[in-house]
Amino acid sequence: MLAKHGFISALGRLTSHSPSSSSSSVLRRQEFLVRTLCGSRIHRPKLIRAMSSTSEADAENVLRIVTPSLDPKRHKGQAGKIAVIGGCREYTGAPYFAAISALKIGADLSHVFCTKDAATVIKSYSPELIVHPVLEESYSISQFSEEEKRKVQDKVLGEVDKWMERFDCLVIGPGLGRDQFLLECVSKIMVLAKKVNVPFVVDGDGLFLVTNSIELVKSYPLAVLTPNVNEYKRLVQKVLNCEVDEQNSEDQLRSLAKQIGGVTILKKGKSDLISNGETVRSVGIYGSPRRCGGQGDILSGSVAVFLSWAQQLKSSPESSLENPAILGCIAASGLLRKAASLAFTKHKRSTLTSDIIECLGERYGFLSY
Numbered sequence: 001m002l003a004k005h006g007f008i009s010a011l012g013r014l015t016s017h018s019p020s021s022s023s024s025s026v027l028r029r030q031e032f033l034v035r036t037l038c039g040s041r042i043h044r045p046k047l048i049r050a051m052s053s054t055s056e057a058d059a060e061n062v063l064r065i066v067t068p069s070l071d072p073k074r075h076k077g078q079a080g081k082i083a084v085i086g087g088c089r090e091y092t093g094a095p096y097f098a099a100i101s102a103l104k105i106g107a108d109l110s111h112v113f114c115t116k117d118a119a120t121v122i123k124s125y126s127p128e129l130i131v132h133p134v135l136e137e138s139y140s141i142s143q144f145s146e147e148e149k150r151k152v153q154d155k156v157l158g159e160v161d162k163w164m165e166r167f168d169c170l171v172i173g174p175g176l177g178r179d180q181f182l183l184e185c186v187s188k189i190m191v192l193a194k195k196v197n198v199p200f201v202v203d204g205d206g207l208f209l210v211t212n213s214i215e216l217v218k219s220y221p222l223a224v225l226t227p228n229v230n231e232y233k234r235l236v237q238k239v240l241n242c243e244v245d246e247q248n249s250e251d252q253l254r255s256l257a258k259q260i261g262g263v264t265i266l267k268k269g270k271s272d273l274i275s276n277g278e279t280v281r282s283v284g285i286y287g288s289p290r291r292c293g294g295q296g297d298i299l300s301g302s303v304a305v306f307l308s309w310a311q312q313l314k315s316s317p318e319s320s321l322e323n324p325a326i327l328g329c330i331a332a333s334g335l336l337r338k339a340a341s342l343a344f345t346k347h348k349r350s351t352l353t354s355d356i357i358e359c360l361g362e363r364y365g366f367l368s369y
C-alpha cells in the first residue's frame with residue numbers, strides 16, 4: 001500500500017514537472033492513469049473487465065493526472081476556455097457559481113451568456129467573468145410578430161456562434177429558467193455545439209429542456225448530464241418509463257446512460273454515481289452535511305474544466321479507457337466534496353456556496369504546481 005503510494009506520488013511529481021505538451025509526458029500520464037484507475041500492472045483485457053463494474057474511483061489521483069502543469073511556455077487559453085449558458089431574471093447566482101468555479105480551478109477564461117437583465121448583476125459580482133447579455137425571454141419580445149421573433153432568435157444564435165469554436169466546453173443550464181422562447185434558442189445553441197464537436201455539461205434548467213427533448217443529447221458522446229435528485233427522477237420517468245430504483249441505482253444509471261446513446265451521467269447524491277452506459281464509477285468521499293443551493297453549480301463548472309483537461313490527455317482513438325467525460329466527472333466530484341468538507345470545518349452550519357468556492361483553491365493547493 002505504502003509502496004504504491006510512494007510510486008504514485010513519485011510519478012505525480014514526475015508528470016507535474018514535465019511539459020504537458022510533450023508526448024512522453026502524456027504517455028507517462030496515461031500509463032499512470034490506467035494504473036491509478038484500475039490497480040497497478042493489470043493486463044488490458046482484465047483492465048477492461050475491471051472498468052465495467054461499479055467501483056469507487058480514486059478521485060484524488062484522477063485529479064492529479066488530469067490537471068496540467070503550470071508550464072511557463074503555455075499561453076492564455078491553453079488551460080481552458082469555458083462558457084456558461086445561463087442566467088435570467090430570477091437566477092443570477094447559479095451561472096456565477098459555475099463560471100467562477102471554472103476560473104478558481106484553473107481555467108484561463110470563463111464566459112457567461114445570459115439575458116440582459118441578468119448580465120449587469122453577474123458582471124457586478126466579478127470583473128473576472130466575460131458576460132454576454134444576449135439571451136432573450138418571452139416577456140421582452142411579447143409585442144413582436146412571429147417574423148420579428150425569428151429575427152431575434154437568429155441574432156441570439158449569431159452572437160453565440162461567433163464564439164463557439166473558441167470554447168473547450170459549455171455548461172448549459174445553471175440559472176437558465178424555463179422560458180419557452182429562451183429554451184428554444186438554447187436548443188439551437190446545443191445543435192451548434194454538436195456541429196463543431198464542443199463538449200457540453202447540461203445542468204439545472206438545461207436538464208429540464210433535455211428531458212423534454214432527449215434527441216438534443218442522444219448519442220452525443222461529448223454530452224455530460226449532472227442531474228440532482230429531482231432532475232434524475234424526471235429523466236428516469238421520461239426515458240426509462242419507470243420510477244427511480246434506489247436498490248439498483250448503478251444498473252439503472254447504466255441503463256439510462258445507454259438508452260440516451262452513451263452520454264455520461266453524473267447522478268448527484270450521498271455518493272455521486274457516474275456512468276456512460278458501460279462502466280459505473282462512484283465518488284463517495286465525505287463532503288459536507290450542508291445542502292445549501294449552488295453546490296451543483298460549482299460541480300457543473302468544474303466538470304467542464306476537468307473534462308477539457310482530460311481531453312488533452314487523449315492520444316489515440318483506441319485508448320477507450322481514458323474516457324475524458326468520466327475522468328472529468330470523477331475529478332470534479334472529488335474536488336467539490338473535499339472543498340465542501342474543508343468549508344464546513346470552518347463555517348459549520350453557516351457554510352455557503354461561496355465559502356466552498358473559496359476552498360476550491362485551498363483544497364487544490366497541493367496540485368497547483
Ligand SMILES: NC(=O)C1=CN([C@@H]2O[C@H](COP(=O)(O)OP(=O)(O)OC[C@H]3O[C@@H](n4cnc5c(N)ncnc54)[C@H](O)[C@@H]3O)[C@@H](O)[C@H]2O)[C@@H](O)CC1
Binds near residue numbers: 091175231296
Ligand atoms: N443562487 C442561484 O441562483 C441558484 C439557482 N439555481 C437554479 O435554480 C434553477 C432550478 O434548480 P433546482 O435545483 O431548484 O431545481 P429542482 O427541479 O431540483 O427543484 C426546483 C424546486 O421545485 C421543487 N420540485 C422539483 N420537482 C418537483 C415536483 N415534481 N413537484 C413539486 N415540486 C418540485 C423542488 O423541491 C425545488 O424546490 C436552476 O436553473 C438552477 O441552476 C440553483 O442552482 C441553486 C442556486
Ligand SMILES: Nc1ncnc2c1ncn2[C@@H]1O[C@H](COP(=O)(O)OP(=O)(O)OP(=O)(O)O)[C@@H](O)[C@H]1O
Binds near residue numbers: 204229288337
Ligand atoms: N446527501 C448528500 N450527501 C453528501 N453529499 C451530497 C448529498 N447530496 C448532494 N451531495 C453533494 O453535493 C453536490 C451538489 O449536489 P446537489 O444535489 O445539491 O445539486 P443541485 O441540487 O443541482 O445543487 P444546486 O443548488 O446548485 O442546483 C453533489 O456533487 C454531491 O457531491
Ligand SMILES: [Mg+2]
Binds near residue numbers: 203296297
Ligand atoms: Mg442544480
